[in-house]
Amino acid sequence: MPLAGRAGRARLLGQLHAPDVPAHSPRVLGVDDFAFRRSRTYGTLLLDVETSTPIDLLADRTSETLAAWLTAHPGAEIVCRDRDSGYSRAIKEAAPDATEVADRWHMLQNLSAAIERTCHQHRACLHKYALDDVDAPPSATAPPTALLPLAPPLDNIPATPLMQRVTERHAEIHRLREATWTISAIARRFGLDRRTVRRYLTTDLDVLIASARDRRPRQLDPYRPYIQQRFTDGCTNAAQLYREIHEHGYRGNHQAVRLYIRSMRGGTAAAEPPRPIPTPRKITSWIMRPRDGLSREEQDQLDEVRIACPDIATACDLARVFTGLVRDRRGHLLATWVREAETTGPGPVRGFAGFLRQDWDAVLAGKTLDYSSGVVEGHVNRLDDQAADVRPRLLPARSHPCPAAIVTVTKFRPDP
Structure with a gap:
């Protein structure tokens, strides 16, 4: 009515x-x-x-x-x-x-988390490869997507409020878990989702801190090539350069520009703008997407990562095969994939394979039935x-x- x-x-x-x-x-x-x-x-x-x-x-x-x-x-x-x-x-x-x-979507999400943990654990490989590439003589045929170090090693990063909060929360969650608190009770205690609590319990502290570090903004980075070109042309006034990049969208503070100009005057700034090492989350997104869905630049960067770290390359191959099994409903090949992952895969991927075994019948049905x-x-x-x-x-x-x-x-x- x-x-x-x-x-x-x-x-x-x-x-x-x-x-x-x-x-x-x-x-x-x-x-x-x-x-x-x-x-x-x-x-x-x-x-x-x-x-x-x-x-x-x-x-x-x-x-x-x-x-x-x-x-x-x-x-x-x-x-x-x-x-x-x-x-x-x-x-x-x-x-x-x-x-x-x-x-099936949750299975792919769990695999994605395992791939990201693998990338976090092997960031040292990427840094070493990048440093070796920097030390090598320049080549005219070197690909423009070569990895170059931008972020300092984890041990050299000064503590930030975010990283300190992650460290304290990690210790407190593990303490409560050892005191026989349930995951639901811990989630209510901190006002977190249960999945977040599980991540704190199953992820190494270094991985969590690295993830927190990767969220730090670097607002000046996109404007460094412009600043270096203007500096080479003779414009060395930090205030003038700040005004110019501000007109082009820079929203950082003047202090960052002034410090960067000082490093260039002192010869401590790189002559060429460094290219950042891809974050674990970005590498994971490249791996979990079909290769034909990546741009040419993304494919080249992923190839560089595979060259830098054999474990990430193995995880990538296993993830691509698993995604194909899910997409094509080829559940009859799942047991073979699990054995391969447990034999050759890096630690997080082996853990994911073991997790599938614990729920085998439901996982197999998910890869066989249309529902x-x-x-x-x-x-x-x-x-x-x-x-x-x-x-x-x-x-x-x-x-x-x-x-x-x-x-x-x-x-x-x-x-x-």
Whole structure:
């Protein structure tokens, strides 16, 4: 029935009624977690994968809650889920005959994290290769994408507030874990996502610090070639050069320009602008993307990285093969890939292969069946947007939107 007069969002939501939850689970059930309040409160979204229809939204993401729902709503033959072990326990307990399907996107995400850890562990190879390249006689045929050192070695980096915070948090999380705190409890203690806590627990401190260092801005770097050219032309006034690059978009401070000009006058600045070594995250993005999707420059830089570090080259080859297995549903070749990764792969990739063995049946189903959690992820993203939009207008700061109301909005979303 149409509402008379103007109506706000709170009033409109008050007119909605949650749909009835079916007595039986759909044949293909999708399960994924959803943030009522990011890094604080999470629920579980249940979805009919075949019709892309939300079924229910549970108030938390514990295995006990999901197991109770599956017991009260039998009938699921296939359950698509992420790699969360809590969901797996619930399915084995309440729906033991159902086929579990590990989500392919999450598998690729886990592999990407293993590749990035490998790149972090072997940054010394890239620095050594770059230094050797700098010391070698210049060649007219040298590729323009040669790696050159820009960032100082990790041991020589002065502490920053961000790096200090990472160090302290790493120590505190490990201390609580040794005191038998659960990952969920630690996440609540620090207001973090559980995935972030797991990263602190499974990643070396040097890798975390290097990641924090790589986020430091270097605003002057893109303008160094221009400054060096103007310096060669005779313009050595720092204030003048600052004004010129500011007109071209530089938003750093004058002090950085003045110090760089001083280093050029003293002969301590490089005659040629150094090219940065690619960050582990950037190298990982090149590896995880199809080679024909990279630009020519990116392909050349990746080839330089492969030459500099055999372990990264091996990880790259293994990642490319694994991605092909996922894309083409060649699950019958997965066992061969796992054996190869455990035999020849660097440490993080071996760990990823071992992680696949722990969830073997679901992983194999994910590489064989057409079903996945992709449709569930789309609804989760929509729910994230709706919860962020509903929460501040309807509820006190410490509460979260009613699950039924959000399912109603999702299922019967009006046309704009």
